[in-house]
Amino acid sequence: MAGPGKRNLITDVDGLLVGQAEDHIVRTGVTVIMSDAPMAAAADIRGGAPGTRDVEALEPVNLAGGVDAIVLSGGSAFGLDAPGGVQGVLRAMGRGFEIAPGVPLVPIVSGAILFDLANGGNKDWGEETPYRALGAKAAHNAGVDFKLGNHGAGLGATSGIYKGGVGSASWVTDDGFTVGAIVAVNSVGSPIMPGSDVFWAFPFEQNSEFGGRFPKQKAADMPLDLPSDMKGAPRPKANTTIAAVATDADLTRVELKRLVIMAADGFARALRPVHAPTDGDIVFSLSTGKKPITEPRHREVMRLGTIAADCLARAIARGVYEAETLGNAWSYKDTFK
Numbered sequence: 001m002a003g004p005g006k007r008n009l010i011t012d013v014d015g016l017l018v019g020q021a022e023d024h025i026v027r028t029g030v031t032v033i034m035s036d037a038p039m040a041a042a043a044d045i046r047g048g049a050p051g052t053r054d055v056e057a058l059e060p061v062n063l064a065g066g067v068d069a070i071v072l073s074g075g076s077a078f079g080l081d082a083p084g085g086v087q088g089v090l091r092a093m094g095r096g097f098e099i100a101p102g103v104p105l106v107p108i109v110s111g112a113i114l115f116d117l118a119n120g121g122n123k124d125w126g127e128e129t130p131y132r133a134l135g136a137k138a139a140h141n142a143g144v145d146f147k148l149g150n151h152g153a154g155l156g157a158t159s160g161i162y163k164g165g166v167g168s169a170s171w172v173t174d175d176g177f178t179v180g181a182i183v184a185v186n187s188v189g190s191p192i193m194p195g196s197d198v199f200w201a202f203p204f205e206q207n208s209e210f211g212g213r214f215p216k217q218k219a220a221d222m223p224l225d226l227p228s229d230m231k232g233a234p235r236p237k238a239n240t241t242i243a244a245v246a247t248d249a250d251l252t253r254v255e256l257k258r259l260v261i262m263a264a265d266g267f268a269r270a271l272r273p274v275h276a277p278t279d280g281d282i283v284f285s286l287s288t289g290k291k292p293i294t295e296p297r298h299r300e301v302m303r304l305g306t307i308a309a310d311c312l313a314r315a316i317a318r319g320v321y322e323a324e325t326l327g328n329a330w331s332y333k334d335t336f337k
Contacts, residue, residue, distance in 0.1 A: 004206050005170035010180030010315075011144040012170040013246045015288040018182065019142030020152030020166070021134045027121025027326065028074035030082045030134040031152030031166055031184060033244050033286065034090075034142050038066030038097075040287045042256040043110070044264045046274075047240060047281035051113040053080050055282070060253040064108050068095050070284045071111030071135060072153040072184045072242045078129045079113035085135030086111075112282045114186040114240040116156030120327040149322035153184035153242070159271070159320050160190035160227070163329040167319025169209070169311045177291060179304055181266070181311035183243035185319040188278055189271040190227045197336040201270040201317040204310045210321035227272060240280035241267060241316065245308040250289040255301045260285035262305030266312025283312065 005012025015035045022029035043055045053071075057064045069086050073079030087109045090096060096105025117123055138152065146152070149165040157164035164187070170180040185191070191199055198215045199205070205212065245263045264283045267274045275281050285308070293300040325331040 002172060002174045005172050005178055005180070007145065008170055008209065009146065009168045010170060010182040010244070010246055012172065013178045013180045013248050013288060014290050016246055017142035017144060018146045019138040019140065020146055021137035021141060022151060022155045023130050023134060025122050026125065026130055027119045027156040028116050029152045029155040030131065030138045031072040031182070032086050032135065032138040032142060033070040033182060034068070034139065035288055038068055040251065040253050040256055040289060041067040041110070042253060042260045042285045043282060044260040045282045046264050046267065047279035048277035050280040050282055051077055051080065052111065052282060053083050054108065054110040057108060058110055060257055064097055066108065067110055068107040069109045069139070070244050070286065071109060073111060073113045073131055074116040074153050074156050075129065075131050076113055076115045076117050079131050080111065081129050081131035082135035083109040083111040085132040086139045089136050089139040110284065112242040114153060114157060114184055114242055114280065116186065119156045119329065121156060148318055150324050150326060154319060154323065157184055157186035158329045159185045159187045160192070162191065162320055162335060163323040163326055163331040165319040165323030167315040167317065167322065169314035169318060171307050171311055177247060177249050177304065179245065179247045179307045179311055181243060181245045181308065181315040183241060183312060183315045183319055185241050185316050187241045187271045187274070188276050189273045191271055191317060191320045194227050199270070199317040200272060201313040204269065204313050205317070206314065209314065210317040241271065242282055243312055244284040244286060245312055246286040246288070247304055248288050248290045249300065249304055250292045251287045251301065255297065256285045256287055258301055259305040259308060263308035263312055266309040266316070269309065269313035270316035
């Protein structure tokens with residue numbers, strides 16, 4: 001029967017691994033999505049203030065046929081050092097793109113960052129940022145099981161006025177395809193319906209994975225304006241939700257591009273407002289290619305893209321639901337005791 005995968009994590013997609021590392025003094029961290037082989041990949045940027053590394057390499061018209069890892073990092077632009085640490089680990093493993101015979105392999109590692117520089121941690125790290133080391137540590141920690149909430153890139157994150165975090169969710173179809181999502185939620189927008197303790201993503205919840213709460217009022221009765229529990233005075237690069245969706249379906253890079261465009265709608269199902277001028281929202285899509293899809297292929301892409309969007313919405317809510325109070329950022333659970 002269709003339903004969440006065994007772990008209800010993106011690693012339910014066969015071949016995927018996730019590793020995480022944190023620095024609690026700095027209040028930041030890194031999350032890495034890897035696999036046992038290069039993955040076809042694509043990306044879609046919707047936010048107005050993105051921070052990325054090697055995203056253009058994923059476009060279907062460009063040379064690299066696959067990606068070795070995707071990195072989600074705290075640290076704003078400093079966090080763009082994290083993919084370098086992951087790249088070093090992968091090169092030592094003998095992974096990478098062969099540019100020419102006899103030339104060192106080059107691991108393809110794309111990444112995105114969120115802003116967590118104002119969360120009270122000690123950012124006085126000197127000339128060397130902590131992110132390269134955190135990226136390498138996260139890569140070494142990669143496995144099929146990982147924790148949600150205040151872990152990896154979610155350690156220093158906030159969502160609206162609430163503590164944000166890492167979330168993940170999965171879905172297995174009746175005919176055996178698996179789709180998963182992972183996200184670090186650091187949005188300017190709120191994940192909560194106004195005047196309630198209900199997540200905007202509530203229609204997509206499975207097995208009370210983020211509290212099982214339902215609204216007592218109609219959306220039509222809510223104000224059509226910015227919510228009171230969004231971040232106040234948002235600043236450019238201060239807010240970002242960075243995510244990846246994945247499937248075992250054997251999709252081409254062009255098909256993955258369409259899937260990731262569809263998957264980005266998961267942001268709008270879980271956050272309000274979203275894709276704002278001060279957000280850096282981005283979604284990566286990945287395929288391990290382990291399960292062939294049938295004709296008509298466009299219908300399968302449409303189905304998997306819809307599921308990916310729902311998984312992403314669920315992952316966002318789970319990331320906030322599982323987060324714990326840190327400093328002045330109160331968790332959802334502590335706010336709505």
